[in-house]
Amino acid sequence: MAKEYRTIEEIAGPLMLVQNVENVAYAELGEIILPNGEIRRCQVLEVNGNDALVQLFESSLGINVDQSKVRFLGHGMEIPVSPDILGRVFDGLGTPIDGGPEIIPVATMDTNGLPMNPAAREYPDEFIQTGISAIDGLNTLVRGQKLPIFSGSGLPHNNLAAQIARQAKVLDDSEKFAVVFAAMGITFEDANFFIEDLRETGAISRSVMYINLANDPAIERIATPRVALTTAEYLAFELDMHVLVILTDITYYAEALREVSAAKKEVPGRRGYPGYLYTDLAQLYERAGRLKGKKGSITLMPILTMPDDDKTHPIPDLTGYITEGQIILNRDLHNKAIQPPIDVLPSLSRLKDEAIGEGRTRSDHADTMNQLFAAYSRGKEAKELEIILGEEALSEMDRIYARFSDEFEANYISQGFTVNRSIEETLELGWDLLSILPKNELTRIDEQYIARYYRDEIFERSRSGIN
Numbered sequence: 001m002a003k004e005y006r007t008i009e010e011i012a013g014p015l016m017l018v019q020n021v022e023n024v025a026y027a028e029l030g031e032i033i034l035p036n037g038e039i040r041r042c043q044v045l046e047v048n049g050n051d052a053l054v055q056l057f058e059s060s061l062g063i064n065v066d067q068s069k070v071r072f073l074g075h076g077m078e079i080p081v082s083p084d085i086l087g088r089v090f091d092g093l094g095t096p097i098d099g100g101p102e103i104i105p106v107a108t109m110d111t112n113g114l115p116m117n118p119a120a121r122e123y124p125d126e127f128i129q130t131g132i133s134a135i136d137g138l139n140t141l142v143r144g145q146k147l148p149i150f151s152g153s154g155l156p157h158n159n160l161a162a163q164i165a166r167q168a169k170v171l172d173d174s175e176k177f178a179v180v181f182a183a184m185g186i187t188f189e190d191a192n193f194f195i196e197d198l199r200e201t202g203a204i205s206r207s208v209m210y211i212n213l214a215n216d217p218a219i220e221r222i223a224t225p226r227v228a229l230t231t232a233e234y235l236a237f238e239l240d241m242h243v244l245v246i247l248t249d250i251t252y253y254a255e256a257l258r259e260v261s262a263a264k265k266e267v268p269g270r271r272g273y274p275g276y277l278y279t280d281l282a283q284l285y286e287r288a289g290r291l292k293g294k295k296g297s298i299t300l301m302p303i304l305t306m307p308d309d310d311k312t313h314p315i316p317d318l319t320g321y322i323t324e325g326q327i328i329l330n331r332d333l334h335n336k337a338i339q340p341p342i343d344v345l346p347s348l349s350r351l352k353d354e355a356i357g358e359g360r361t362r363s364d365h366a367d368t369m370n371q372l373f374a375a376y377s378r379g380k381e382a383k384e385l386e387i388i389l390g391e392e393a394l395s396e397m398d399r400i401y402a403r404f405s406d407e408f409e410a411n412y413i414s415q416g417f418t419v420n421r422s423i424e425e426t427l428e429l430g431w432d433l434l435s436i437l438p439k440n441e442l443t444r445i446d447e448q449y450i451a452r453y454y455r456d457e458i459f460e461r462s463r464s465g466i467n
Contacts, residue, residue: 002071004033009051011060014217015263016042018052018070027076027112030054035067042070043077043219045264055219055260057093076112079227080105081234086178087205089195092212092224098195111226113233115286122290125354127361128244128299131167131420132160134342134413137430138369139327140352140361143170143242144290146300146323147349148250150316152309155329159417160340161248161303162194166203167420168244176241179203182210182228184221185252208235214252221256229287229298236296243296245288248303250281254315270314278318285322324350338414345377361423364449368430371444372408375437379405397441403462404436431455436462 009017016032024047032040041057054070079094080103089098096102124144129136141147151157165179183194191211198204208231212224225247232243247253254273261274269275288300302323306316309331320326325348333341356365379401386394386402394402412429415421421429434442435458442450 250304
């Protein structure tokens with residue numbers, strides 16, 4: 001039986017100091033027994049000799065220092081897992097909040113998992129379809145990849161997260177696919193939006209949801225992504241499923257880290273965040289991937305809001321070092337009612353070339369992707385020139401590219417949050433847009449693909465419209 005201590009020295013906010021403890025370890029769970037029998041949970045943040053500093057999961061209100069007891073449980077945070085977790089909604093610590101029964105566990109797993117050993121990793125090279133053209137066609141998501149979404153305050157990243165959770169799939173129907181969705185520090189309204197969206201569309205049946213609300217303790221917010229990734233590890237490596245993990249919002253997670261660090265009086269790093277922020281994020285992100293000898297995979301899409309839309313802020317900056325690219329949402333596109341407002345030019349999926357082409361998507365995918373990037377970039381330059389000098393100063397080819405830019409934003413990037421496009425539909429749409437350009441401008445595409453997919457009738461209509 002766990003030893004009980006009546007040596008609570010002081011309580012300061014969510015922190016409590018317990019003295020004269022024995023054999024207590026970092027991250028160990030504990031229970032505080034109040035005089036009335038009520039039990040509150042805590043976790044060890046720091047051990048200094050015989051003193052243990054613990055963080056409370058619930059409020060410290062009403063804890064009597066002299067009459068309350070603490071017992072440590074001898075293990076870290078654990079969650080019960082079984083195939084029955086699919087279709088369920090939990091709080092940030094893994095307690096059901098959907099009115100369903102408690103999980104009868106097949107196993108119990110420690111949430112403090114380890115990053116994957118690089119030598120044990122399989123290289124990611126298989127396509128995941130999100131149904132969103134700006135991602136599938138241009139910044140392809142790969143099984144086992146870490147691809148964050150960089151957003152800003154007020155941008156519709158929640159809608160995009162729900163759309164990806166709803167639509168994402170692997171193309172081989174014989175393979176099992178699941179989504180683990182973890183939300184940290186969100187409002188009740190946002191939580192209700194996510195839950196109802198997945199329920200109404202039926203996507204909840206292949207999903208596991210963890211919801212940490214804004215008024216929940218900071219220590220729970222720090223635990224939530226670890227609980228979600230532990231669940232993903234069970235589904236992927238025990239049940240052989242391909243799992244997409246969506247974490248929103250990493251910024252709230254990092255702020256919880258800063259809050260706990262400040263309470264511990266640690267020396268702050270950049271902008272007040274703890275100096276170990278990079279290490280902490282890496283420990284999360286590097287739990288995604290594919291393992292040799294295992295059929296399943298974990299693909300990670302963390303979503304983070306950049307304060308003041310600043311990509312050099314510590315959270316997006318450090319995230320960019322660890323992950324394999326980024327999807328960036330753009331405020332100007334959002335103001336033009338382009339949804340989702342994905343800015344494809346600065347966005348990047350470093351592994352996209354590994355998952356496209358013959359046998360994965362389609363043989364012309366790489367060529368059309370490169371040509372669309374180049375044409376859109378030139379079209380944006382033509383639009384900027386038009387603003388400075390006026391349309392009359394543009395050459396005929398500049399006007400064609402400016403027209404292409406407008407059509408690309410309106411029809412390719414903007415598809416709304418309910419349209420689910422297959423990769424075939426995305427590639428065909430790309431050819432419709434490329435057919436606005438003369439054939440001799442398609443310098444990045446093999447002649448055989450131009451002969452097969454180019455639409456002469458679209459070019460003729462476009463040319464007559466510009467002239």
